[in-house]
Amino acid sequence: MAEPILKWAGGKRQILHEIVALMPKDFRNRTFHEPFFGGGAVTFWMEPKRGTINDINPKLINFYVVVRDHVDELIEDAKRHKNEKEYFYKARAEFNEIVRNGFEIPNIRLASLLLYLNKTAFNGLYRENRKGEFNVPFGRYKNPKIVDEERLRKASEVLKKLDIYNEDFTYILRVAKPGDLVYFDPPYHPVSETASFTSYSKEDFSKEDQERLRDVCLELHEKGVYFILSNSYVKPIRELYEGIEGFRISKIYAKRPINSKADRRGEVPEMLVTNVPTELQLGRERAKLLVNSDKSKALMTSKSLIEYLTVAERSI
Template identity: 50%
Template sequence: MVNPVLKWAGGKRQLLDELYARFPTEFNHYHEPMFGGGALFFDLEPADGSINDTNPRLVNFYKQVRDRPEELIDRLKSFEDPENEPNEDREYHDTNRKGKEIKNYYYQQRELFNRRPHDEPFDELEEAALLLYLNRTCYNGLYRENQSGGFNVPIGRYSNPDWVRSEEIRAVSEVLEKTEIHNRDFEYVREVAEEGDLVYFDPPYEPMSPTAYFTDYSAEGFGKEDQERLLELAQELDENGVHVILSNSGVMFEMYDEAGFHVETEGATRAINSDADNRDEVDEIIATNVAPEERGDIGQLKLQNY
């Protein structure tokens, strides 16, 4: 088991036992087309397969972790406390792109991180380092983009934030060594998943209510048409002999049940709030084409396959 490097909204650490309980007895390659923080992937430590995300900066981060872990760690060690004064040797030490005063180091780094959405030249290694730095020093560890694709989460309040995460980076790098990393639409998996493979889908959740939007992790969002495309793809993979497991919000129960999947409701606590008392439990579903009699023993799964 490897710990994820990033905090990520919608993470599945609390659903791991329920997800493993739906795993087939055996499978070949593992694919995760909506990766995010990758809680299941890093707990499973698959030997090979593919991961994908539509967020290009997140994908770049995992590529840098996989290919340049020591350089990434060195760059992270160069960063300063988020409350420090801005670095006068770098851009945005006095004002941001809109002319607003930059008061501390955190907001300067946030401006530097947002080079890509403003079509400015950027260094891939620095962008990856800044993603982790901001992730570990921003408010609640939240990743959120505005409609222009700019990361806009304010500074958090931490007594001793650890943004280097050297042990996690090295461990994650090893797990990713033989994994293909894509920055495409989730339907890419149609091209790579073969009979006997396992695909886990973890889409941005369909809202439980008009005010409960779980799709603000990127500027593009994930709407009704995307949910319908996802179901169609899951059905196609099922027809091709691919094992499929999918988690989603409770409002999607009927949709997958009517499509012939095995669907059950699970309670899960949202873990993106720094205050444990304010983490709400919401209904989630797990849908799969793996029949109960075809499922493996949760405690022995990894030993059988790896």
């Protein structure tokens, strides 16, 4: 089990067991795809033997390509960063300048700056203004771990097995084969009733995008590809998936720690949709056991860990 290396809005670690519960029991043998990668909590947990990841954000994808192919150079560069206010604003300006001038993937310096800004910016947020500039202020953390070498190297090993794309999510229709498993985690539909559902920047996900995504799910279903999708549990989204033969909808609750509006922190209902038949699913109890056994790995000696995992795997 590897762990995410960036804090990303919409991170899925705390509902991981709910997602894993819907996976087919033999998920480890399947090719896995994550078309809205973000922080990639599901892929890093799963460590697929093969598959693809994708995100429309080129700075994010540059970061993962660099972690996969140039992890030593990245670590070396990132170790030189300083958690100081003046340095932060210089680094932020440098990041925005590289983006403004256009860059080719891989760009090691850009990846190093993204890692630094992600660990030292206010709230660990990644937010851009309309011009696509990173504009989050200095976070004033006492001692943030900017370079976690072990995590970065572990993530690099996971990514080495995967193809990385920087496209719209519809790339999945080209690459997914019957029997593959896909996890979709699109930008969520706003929960508040007053929030508008129209696109106001290019990274935004509009009503039409949500419809395109539903159509992609239908196409994958016909092709024999399994998918699991998460979104907010709200009527306009639920309606897109209700009443479709072979689709199952469930409601779960999740805490949303990264949210710029403090009053919206707390538990919110989320929706999971899947076409994995119930009888093939791993189930909640087994998923909890698997996900929790991973969490306790770090606390165990290697002997007790092997015994624990043998028990957990045997019960599947």
